[in-house]
Amino acid sequence: MHLSPDDIIFWQYGIIKLNATIVFTWVLMLVLTLGAKLITRNLTGQLNRSRWQNLLEIIVTSIEQQIKSIGLRHPRRYIGFLGSLFLFVACANLFTLFPGYEPPTGSLSTTLALALCVFLAVPIYGIYQKGIFNYLASYTEPVWMMLPFNIIGELSRTLALAVRLFGNVMSGSMIMAILLVISPYIFPLVMTALGLLTGMVQAYIFFVLAAVYIAAATQTSAGQSKPVANSSVQLHSPTKK
Amino acid sequence: MLIDWFTVGAQVLNFLLLVWLLKHFLYQPILNAIDARERETAKIINDAEKIKREASDQLHIYQQNNQLLEQQRQALITQATDEANQIRDRLLNKANQDAQQLTQQHLASISDEFIAIQQDIATKNLLEVFAISNKVLTELASQSLQESMFALFIQHLTAACSNMTTNPLVGLDEHNKILVRSRFALSQQQQQQIEQCLQQSLKSDTTLTSQVEYQHSEALLCGIEISTSGWKLAWSSANYLQQLQQRASELAKQLLPNTTQPASESPVNVDDNGANGASL
Known part of the structure; x- marks a missing residue:
């Protein structure tokens, strides 16, 4: 039994290798891109539109509303990054329905890569919104003595973001494998349904946390609404940590 | 080792590529379509408001015209009624005058006829008297x-x-x-x-x-x-x-x-x- 899809290697040349994480990520990318391309091929700006266009519009506008409700005033500026995070994680977890599929989010390398992207996106959006000096000055708030703590907090939350997603997905896969051995008929079905729910919740949590981090980095002292305070509370409510 | 740094780097690149792909093929077209529909909807609403205002104006004008026509109709009816009454009175007066004239003529005719009959009777009486007298005198x-x-x-x-x-x-x-x-x-x-x-x-x-x-x-x-x-x-x-x-x-x-x-x-x-x- 593999603890991570990184261990499933299809091809390797030196340090360059093609493992299941990368391959299934490409599959996901291909499916998402082709699906988007096929559906948006016949988009219309009129009142009458196709069901698939309606579905995509619901997804996109829901993401946009969520970003806006978190406190980012220009949601379209962030929807590319944050929406892709949500869709990638959600699809990676939903595709566990297919036999033989190994979710890339069950790899700590993938979750760490996503967390690193968030880690880099936060200062980039913060500097873009506030300027580099104002952004760097935000690490000294409320007093300069908090600077090391803020830096530690920045690193730790990135690590927590990666480990949380990895732990949830990996634990779900492990539990599923164990239950298949113990009781191969009933419990795996229930746990699969529970895993779908958990996967969607984890995708939402990852998306919301990234949005909150970016909102915290881009908020100014005046005129910018505060990010949703209870978002962090929701982080700890889900079960398996 | 749970972390494969090559895989981490590859996944970062993969994710950035996915962000670009979805932004290019999903978000931008969908948001453009939504914006176009909102513009179309706003245009339709504006047009509907404009049509509504025009309809309201037309309704107001129609009501005014209708009221004016009603007033004109009432005036015409009143005028026609007055003219009809005048014509009726005139015809009645003329008919009364004609009837009186005919009655007078008839009475005069009856009177003349009566006088003529009286005269005729008197004349015939006289002639009869004269004839009898003449006969008597002739015979005597x-x-x-x-x-x-x-x-x-x-x-x-x-x-x-x-x-x-x-x-x-x-x-x-x-x-x-x-x-x-x-x-x-x-x-x-x-x-x-x-x-x-x-x-x-x-x-x-x-x-x-x-x-x-x-x-x-x-x-x-x-x-x-x-x-x-x-x-x-x-x-x-x-x-x-x-x-x-x-x-x-x-x-x-x-x-x-x-x-x-x-x-x-x-x-x-x-x-x-x-x-x-x-x-x-």
Whole structure:
């Protein structure tokens, strides 16, 4: 039994290798891109539109509303990054329905890569919104003595973001494998349904946390609404940590 | 080792590539479509608002026009009613006038007809009376009655001849005829009395025998008549009837003043000889 899809290697040349994480990520990318391309091929700006266009519009506008409700005033500026995070994680977890599929989010390398992207996106959006000096000055708030703590907090939350997603997905896969051995008929079905729910919740949590981090980095002292305070509370409510 | 740094780097690149792909193929087209639809919806709403305002304006104008037309209709109805009433009154007045005129004409016609009938009846009565009188006098006429009347005639003739103004022989020359008419033939003695009376009034030696002419006339009924040119003396029952006719005509004129036909034109005055007795 593999603890991570990184261990499933299809091809390797030196340090360059093609493992299941990368391959299934490409599959996901291909499916998402082709699906988007096929559906948006016949988009219309009129009142009458196709069901698939309606579905995509619901997804996109829901993401946009969520970003806006978190406190980012220009949601379209962030929807590319944050929406892709949500869709990638959600699809990676939903595709566990297919036999033989190994979710890339069950790899700590993938979750760490996503967390690193968030880690880099936060200062980039913060500097873009506030300027580099104002952004760097935000690490000294409320007093300069908090600077090391803020830096530690920045690193730790990135690590927590990666480990949380990895732990949830990996634990779900492990539990599923164990239950298949113990009781191969009933419990795996229930746990699969529970895993779908958990996967969607984890995708939402990852998306919301990234949005909150970016909102915290881009908020100014005046005129910018505060990010949703209870978002962090929701982080700890889900079960398996 | 749970973390494969090559895989981490590859996944970062993969994710960035996915962000670009989804932004290019998913978010941008969908958001553009949504924006286009919102613009279309806003345009439709604006157009609908504009149409609504125009419809409201048109409705207002229509209501004003409708109200104006209603007022005009009421005015026209009132005017037509007034004109109809005027025409009705005028026609009624004319009809009343015509009816009154016709009634008056009818009454006048009835009155004229009534008068004519009355006149006709009176005329026929008179004619009947005259006819009866004439018949009576004709049947009663006789030689003895004529002799009595001749005596009275001689007296009147003598009286007339004694008066110069009524003397029939004044201005009479030998060529003028003296006509003596009687119902019955005069005897020789009576002719001599007439000639003698005329001769005495002439008071000259001229003989009048050749100038006196005697005739019989049944129109005299009973009596005798002498006439020259422009003068006549008669004493007969026909004269009584003529006087009776004249008085009856005068009475009819008094009783029927509106009659269109004068009494003088009635058959009462018809006379066979057309002469009135100058002395009577």
